[in-house]
Amino acid sequence: MDWVKIVYSLILLVCGIWIIITMFSDKGDERKKFIKMKAQSYAFTIVIGTLLLHVVETIYITVQGNTSYNNGNGISPLVSLTLAIITYLVTLLIYRKKYGD
Structure with missing residues (x-):
């Protein structure tokens, strides 16, 4: 059962790093910044x-x-981090579709 927690933690860590990298990769577009901020x-x-x-x-x-x-x-x-990541990704996808990124 412990290996499940380790694998799940690694997946969350990779998702978190991916979010941070994509957040800071593009600079200069105000619409992208607005969508990320929302x-x-x-x-x-x-x-x-x-x-x-x-x-x-x-x-x-x-x-x-x-x-x-x-x-x-x-x-x-782990649950708090999962909630934050899922909420951020879902709202990011919704706002990207709404504001056209």
């Missing part, structure tokens, strides 16, 4: 929203006194 801001909003929901859920569970429900299970960095 996609980045939407992905950032989604990630912050999920983090806020997790914080609210943790506070609610703590106030209710049910500490056994969330017994040491925090936010998975």
Whole structure:
């Protein structure tokens, strides 16, 4: 089961590096910069929203006194990274189609 996590992490790392390289490869086109900025801001909003929901859920569970429900299970960095990458790629494709890149 550990090899699945390693392979999945490597795939995410390659996707992240690919996104960064493609983001900084072309310079000078304002429309491309606008599309990337819109996609980045939407992905950032989604990630912050999920983090806020997790914080609210943790506070609610703590106030209710049910500490056994969330017994040491925090936010998975792998899931958070996956959510950010998928959100960014989907919104990037949507905005590229919408604004014609």
